[in-house]
Amino acid sequence: MSVVLDIHNKTFANGTQALGQLQLQVQDGEFVAIVAPSGAGKTTLLRMIAGLDTEYSGMIQLPSTSSVQAETAFLFQEPRLMPWLSVIDNIRLVIPKAQRERYEPRIELLLKQVGLSQFAKAYPKELSGGMARRVALIRAFVREPKLLLMDEPFQALDAPTANQLRQMVLALWQSTRCTVMLVTHSLREALMLADRVVFLSSRPSQLVLDYPVHLPRPRALESTEIHQLYQSLLTQYPDLLSGSINEVEPC
């Protein structure tokens, strides 16, 4: 599902302008990472695409108009599981009642894939942060979404757990071929996961640089290729991560 964004302005009721002019197109099946400094309105952007925030001027086009948002999944910064529902009921919750029966085998398979089969009946309180995020991941993928929105879902996790989850996301993305938009402030993470990295400026956010990542997959976060790419990008644009591309003038 391709996504077309043409946003003119997003200003909160308190007068803060979160987003300025912003045009962006994401191809069907593409993995796009959005990198911007903290507080730049990345989360706001995702919430607008998800339909959680509708107060903006401009337009967001998500084709296959029939029941668009049923085909959108959202991984929030926190797992956001219902504490009173067991793991499996948390996953069932996002499936319409009439179809639940049909999805049971898939739920079982996904739980197995992420190593949570024995925890199907556990309550979220009994899970570690990484496990809870795996459940949220299954919840996002169970209905094979056309579009997956991710809001820094690996933040606040230890490095090995975060890496494991990244691999899971990649595997699920490759098996479902959904379009992914990931918001992050970690450039390395973006380079490792995405086909394309979009850099935004600080508030009000505008597009600063649209950078395709041509590294072959699979990529490892700690590999020299990613490291070199990271270095060369930052040498070319030293202020990139704070949201501007004043190129260094050659001495």
Next chain:
Amino acid sequence: MLSTLRIDWNQWGRVASLVLFIALWQLVALYAQTKVLPTPTAVFSRLGHELFSGELLLHLGMTLVRVALAFTGAMLIGVVLGIVMGAKPRWNQWLDNLLILFLNIPALVLIILCYVWFGLTETAAILAVALNKIPTVAITLREGTRAVDKGLLEVAQVYRVSRWDTFWQVYWPQLYPYLFAAGRNGLALIWKIVLVVELLGRSNGIGFQLGTFFQYFDITGILAYTVTFVAVVLLLESTVVRPLEKRLNRWRA
């Protein structure tokens, strides 16, 4: 259910304090030798007598039915009102002052007015009790509704969870603590108001019976009925309310 009836001996302090209290009562009553403070033994033997004559069960039964009806009615209306007021600021604006008004009318006034307007009927009695309780239930549930986690509602919204499931699986469980608070306080309040209602305008029920005893200065009878009453409340609390609460709060463990 059975396990909750068993006495937990680790909590012997609870039992000991009760025994101590009764022993003290017995001593004071024996020492005072007055008609206005009968001994616990006299009260319990009177209790047995009333129980076997069937008199007590009839009055207790009537009171229980009134409590159940008033409680159910007050909870249903109060919960709906509270949720609506918590979720819709417009409704809250309209109803807030009315709620405060009703909250501050003394129970006795509502009872008298109901009897005057609707006659000395069963409906008027139950209505009077329910009206006393509805505002506090509504206020508790309004706070609960306002405290609902918006993040979880967003999950339901993004994944297009049906309205039915959103309410019963996302909204409702967050209200449990408030429902129990409202239910507990509600029951305690309703027990007491039902007795007043019975005293003023019914010809059966524990309240009516207490009124009769008062006229004859029958303190033993009053205390015998009081003990029964308290015992029933405690029994309900330990066999229905607490196990239910425990079951619904399993996920918090």
